Amino acid sequence: MTDTARKFIETYERERTALPAADLGWLKAHRDAAMKAFAKAGLPHRRLEDWRYTDLARVLDKASLAPMPLHKGDVSVPDAQAAVRVFGGIDRHIVTIVNGQLRGDVSLPDGVSLLPLSDVLAQPWARALVETRVSKTQAADILALNTGLMRGGLGLHIAKGVKLDKPLHLIYLVADDGAVHLRNLIQLEEGAEATIYESFVGTGSYFTDHATSLSLAEDARLTQIRVQDEAPAAIHLATLSATLAARTYLSSFTLSLGSALSRGQTFVRFDGEGAEAHINGATALKGRQHGDQFCITDHAVPHCTSATLFRTVLDDASTGVFQGRVIVRPHAQKTDGRQMTNALLLSRDAAMNAKPELEIYADDVQCAHGSTIGELNSEALFYLRSRGIDEQTARQLLISAFLDEAFKTVPDEPAREGLRELAADWFRLTEKESA
């Protein structure tokens, strides 16, 4: 076991009576079991196939982090941060979460309840979400750590048929060094609808261990758009575990720009027919950044659709990873499952690891997957330059065009425009630094 894993276990031993809702018997037993499983498995490392390209154990050991303190001082919403500004022009509800703790009040319409994690755990729907294990994979095992140590985060419940009037913007700000374990529990009842924006920002050297447990009841619809722009020294792990009932719609998009090391994990399980999941993202890295996206869509029932597209741009000596799996269970006929990853390398020192997989046990399905890794097309660059466009602008045009295929999957138009602009800023900055 690594030092960091041992420290996490010690933290749990020391603080378990002080953790949120520690008096709930079922939760205590659940946490104990989770930490026992964690103690057995330890932190994930590259000898595990699902973590083949990302050595979380080693990186966390090097970072040597203490548990995150509560942040005492005032913290204002960091409007200036690009990851927050990206949604700036959009009328929305804003909730700020500092070091895992909810700050301030937000006034939400009837039928929508948003509370700190500690206040929702006693509710039956929250318990069901905590106890649901969406994926039994090596990748999902790390959730045990979050289950044991979760102390920040929130619960969001939207009642049957209620449509959230405007997007809900969750801003996660980390203001101190240390490890923060956040859990969001999100339940959309039948026919409920919502759009959630999430911005991850912070300063210093810290580990964000963020997990979302999501359940969409029949006919519910959720659009989620995330921007991960954590501090340059941060380690970011975000896991979305979703169960989708019949005729539900989930669209989840992640723009990943920040952190020294980041890993986004998405586990989707279809529990009812006629549901669709769109899991997409764009990643742009430079320096020695490492960014990993791991995605499993599990078709356990027939007639569901999943589509995954991740596009990655890598500059300098950065490393990108995509590991994905579409599972089609024996009875899941008429499944439509698609998965694509494309990477653009801007430097000879950048590296991309892509491993898309299909596991198909049904015979009447449409599934496709693909992966490409390439560099900027020199013919296209020459053509643009031959019309007077300078080299830097020509490169930006081609890189933006490459990422735009991913941005096109974002169903929310104002947010899509914001994402495009944010990505364009990234290139301008990067090209200036390397010029």
Next chain:
Amino acid sequence: MLEIKNLHATVGGKEILKGIDLTVNAGEIHAIMGPNGSGKSTLSYLLSGRDGYDVTEGSVTYKGQDLLALSVDARAVAGVFLAFQYPIEIPGVTTMTFLKAALNAVRKARGEEELDAPRFLKKVREKAKPLNIADDMLKRALNVGFSGGEKKRAEILQMALLEPALAILDETDSGLDIDALKVVSDGVNALRSPDRAMIVITHYQRLLEYIVPDVVHVLSEGRIVRTGGKELAGELERTGYAEFAA
């Protein structure tokens, strides 16, 4: 405007141009004809600054400056334009976005103000109309899924917008049916001007019935082997290039 002296160039170590001499003055249209492999496209790419062509001897002077010392985009903003034989498809970049970036780059270099969106749109539509280019085509990704004729018309649109001093048309007639050829030629002829020179590179005489040149050169084995008036094109059409073959 353009003076090429004793130009020798190699591609991948193989000598393709073996001593070209060519002077083109403002207001003139020069046709360069020749069989496949004679060096026509090499000459056009070399003038536009494409990588992979090494000049081993000679010089190219454009408006008094050493053209070969300029980068690809510097040549373009200085007024050199190549209409490609095979325009490149660029997925994800709309024709409109591309045209705006190109026009504003060239305007900026000329010390003119950049055009805002409405004024740009007006200008593009004005130039696109005679070429039968509809808005729908401008919204599509550049050259992606364009027919052969659409690609060539898009090239002429770029030329009309950028108003180059020296335009090089590389096999602009290839892949065009007679109607498309007419539209493209009309577009080119509309750009004839005492301040502008053009080099029309073609394998066939057909194009030169529509774009009538002042001077015709025959390129063979990397050298200009004959120069004459526009009647030379007709003569070549009858006799073929056989007499110039090595």
